[in-house]
Amino acid sequence: MTRQELEHQLLRLSPADKADIIQSLTKTLRTGGKGISKTPGICGGEACIAGTRIAVWLLVEAQQLGISEAQLLQDYPHISAADLVNAWAYADAHPEEMAAVIRANNEVV
Structure with missing residues (x-):
């Protein structure tokens, strides 16, 4: 398969599948990307940069601001x-989740 054929197939994937592939590829590169993880008991189980307590929603909200x-x-x-890059890919693949958790965190007083 040529690079062009692969690219064509990748572009036809759903946003969620694209996000999964980006995370898998990032893990194989020496870029230092940690991926995204959801761990019960860590940041309320919300999606975070793996190995940190930095929630994806927090980064998305900061970008929106x-x-x-x-x-x-x-x-x-x-x-x-x-x-x-991983955070943005995850957020793009899960917009309803991001909106809901940002809304919920803004309602907390």
Whole structure:
């Protein structure tokens, strides 16, 4: 299979499947990407950068508020650009989940 044929097939996948593939590929590259994990008892079981307590929804909300990726990487120096790519891919694949958890966290007083 050529790269072009593979790309064509990948583009036809669902957002969730694309996110899974991005995470799998990132783990095989030496980019430092940790992937996304959901662990009961850690951040309420919400999706986080693997091995951290940095919730994907928190990064998404920060981005929605206009915080740049450069600022996020400065604010969270123990994550990498690859971690942000994974977070954005996860968020893109699970928009309802992100909206619900952001809404729920904003309702807490």
